[in-house]
Structures are given as structure tokens and as C-alpha cells.
Amino acid sequence: MSFKVKFWGVRGSIATPSPRHIGFGGNTSCVELKVGSRVIILDAGTGIRNLGHWLLRRNVMRGDIFLSHTHWDHINGFPFFSPAFKPDRHFTIHAGHLSDRGGIGQALQSQMAQPFFPVPLEKMGAQIDSVDFRAGDSFNLGDQIRVRTTALNHPDGATGYRFEYGGKSLCYVTDTEHIPGKPDQNILGLIEGADLVIYDSTYTDAEFEDHVGWGHSTWQEGVRLCRTAGAKTLAIFHHDPDHEDPFMEELEAEARQLWSGAMVARENMRVNLL
Ligand SMILES: [Zn+2]
Numbered sequence: 201m202s203f204k205v206k207f208w209g210v211r212g213s214i215a216t217p218s219p220r221h222i223g224f225g226g227n228t229s230c231v232e233l234k235v236g237s238r239v240i241i242l243d244a245g246t247g248i249r250n251l252g253h254w255l256l257r258r259n260v261m262r263g264d265i266f267l268s269h270t271h272w273d274h275i276n277g278f279p280f281f282s283p284a285f286k287p288d289r290h291f292t293i294h295a296g297h298l299s300d301r302g303g304i305g306q307a308l309q310s311q312m313a314q315p316f317f318p319v320p321l322e323k324m325g326a327q328i329d330s331v332d333f334r335a336g337d338s339f340n341l342g343d344q345i346r347v348r349t350t351a352l353n354h355p356d357g358a359t360g361y362r363f364e365y366g367g368k369s370l371c372y373v374t375d376t377e378h379i380p381g382k383p384d385q386n387i388l389g390l391i392e393g394a395d396l397v398i399y400d401s402t403y404t405d406a407e408f409e410d411h412v413g414w415g416h417s418t419w420q421e422g423v424r425l426c427r428t429a430g431a432k433t434l435a436i437f438h439h440d441p442d443h444e445d446p447f448m449e450e451l452e453a454e455a456r457q458l459w460s461g462a463m464v465a466r467e468n469m470r471v472n473l474l
């Protein structure tokens with residue numbers, strides 16, 4: 201039994217390939233879960249490019265990609281996901297926010313249609329299936345992996361996930377905006393007692409007041425939610441592109457001081473739950 205997590209992209213909004221971001225990483229959202237024999241990919245931001253090369257080297261033939269939503273920073277690595285260009289591979293893409301709006305397949309096709317990209321989705325080569333569900337649904341993925349979801353508070357919608365396997369649980373909650381003083385009950389329910397919660401921590405509480413309505417949250421709200429829900433560990437995630445390494449180091453020290461269960465996600469960081 202294994203339940204392993206690796207962060208391939210931790211940045212929010214736009215990739216930041218600069219020397220001042222190298223410590224925490226410049227690629228946008230992409231997290232790999234190795235759950236038993238299954239590979240699960242959370243979001244297809246620019247981090248999925250390096251993950252794709254790694255999956256090719258390991259000869260991984262299939263995987264499930266769960267998208268929080270389809271803003272650019274969560275999908276624009278997909279056209280560069282090299283295993284999708286191999287005819288013998290099979291990927292299933294799941295999303296919970298588009299069942300009434302044309303579906304995830306069509307959204308990804310639009311991203312790869314002219315004049316935005318020269319290779320249409322259908323020409324990638326691999327078998328690519330899409331599955332639309334409604335945020336709030338729960339389902340079994342097979343191989344004893346249970347998935348729970350909830351709707352997040354984000355422009356155009358987004359889905360939060362909880363994956364359960366072997367008595368361990370991981371939650372992926374990005375992108376979402378909180379209302380100060382009113383903890384999001386959907387999220388509290390989703391993350392209750394979780395072993396690891398990856399949370400939209402784009403801003404600090406001090407920065408938040410200038411960004412109300414932008415669809416993002418703060419690392420302090422992540423700590424408050426995790427403590428209230430009895431979650432064990434928080435991974436501060438979806439870092440603001442303007443938060444350079446020295447700022448993030450200070451933030452990390454402050455977060456650890458506030459709650460020993462808090463850590464800051466870095467590109468290439470691994471967490472083993474099982
Ligand atoms: Zn985002």
C-alpha cells in the first residue's frame with residue numbers, strides 16, 4: 201500500500217521562472233498522487249510538463265487527472281504533457297464545474313484550438329476520456345480509492361477534492377475565497393480529520409482586504425480551517441507570483457510559529473501518507 205504526494209507546481213496565477221522564485225518554485229498548480237498502483241494528477245498547470253517526462257521514464261500507461269477548474273494556471277501545461285502524445289497511453293480527465301457549460305472535453309479542446317495552439321486535442325495520440333460530475337458528488341475511483349468533492353467559492357466555479365485510501369486522506373482545496381469570520385462549512389466538512397490539506401494560500405491576511413472578490417484565500421485561513429476541522433497538516437499552496445523566496449521564507453517561519461501542522465509547499469517536495 202502506498203499513498204504518496206509530490207508537488208510539481210505550487211505557484212498560482214502565472215508561472216514565475218525567475219531566480220527569485222527558484223527556492224519555492226515557479227511552475228503553476230500540479231500535484232501527483234501515487235495511490236496504490238494508480239497515478240492521480242491534480243491540475244494541469246505548467247508543473248505537469250515535468251511530471252509528464254517523469255511518467256514517460258517510468259513507463260506509466262494510464263492516469264486520472266482531476267481539475268480544480270479551468271483557469272489558465274490550472275490547465276495550460278496540458279498541451280505539453282508528453283505522455284498524452286503516446287498512442288498507447290490512457291488518461292481520464294475529471295472536472296466538477298462544467299457539466300452545465302459544455303463539459304471539460306470541450307473546454308480543453310478550445311484551449312488547443314487555432315489560433316491558440318497548433319495541435320488539436322484529438323491529435324494528441326493517447327486515449328483521452330473526459331468525465332463531468334457536479335461539485336458535491338462522491339464516487340469510488342476503483343482500487344479502494346474514494347473521492348469526495350465540494351464546490352468552492354471562486355469566479356466561474358471550482359471543485360475541492362478529498363481522496364481517501366488505506367485509512368489516509370488528502371484534500372486539495374484551490375482556488376477558493378473565504379469570508380472573514382465565517383469559515384466555509386463545505387470546506388470544513390470536506391477536510392474533517394484529513395491527514396494533509398493543500399489549500400489556496402495566495403495571500404496573507406494583511407493582503408486579503410485589497411483582494412476581496414479575487415477568488416483566493418490566505419494561509420492564516422488555511423490554519424484556522426485545519427484546526428477547526430481537526431486536520432493534521434496544512435500545505436500552503438498556490439503562492440502569489442509576487443511572493444519571492446525571501447518573503448516566502450518569512451511566511452514559512454511565521455506559519456510554523458502559528459501552527460506546527462503548517463508547511464509551505466515547494467516544487468519537488470514529497471509527502472508520504474502511507
Ligand atoms: Zn489558480
Ligand SMILES: [Zn+2]
Binds near residue numbers: 375
Ligand atoms: Zn482560478
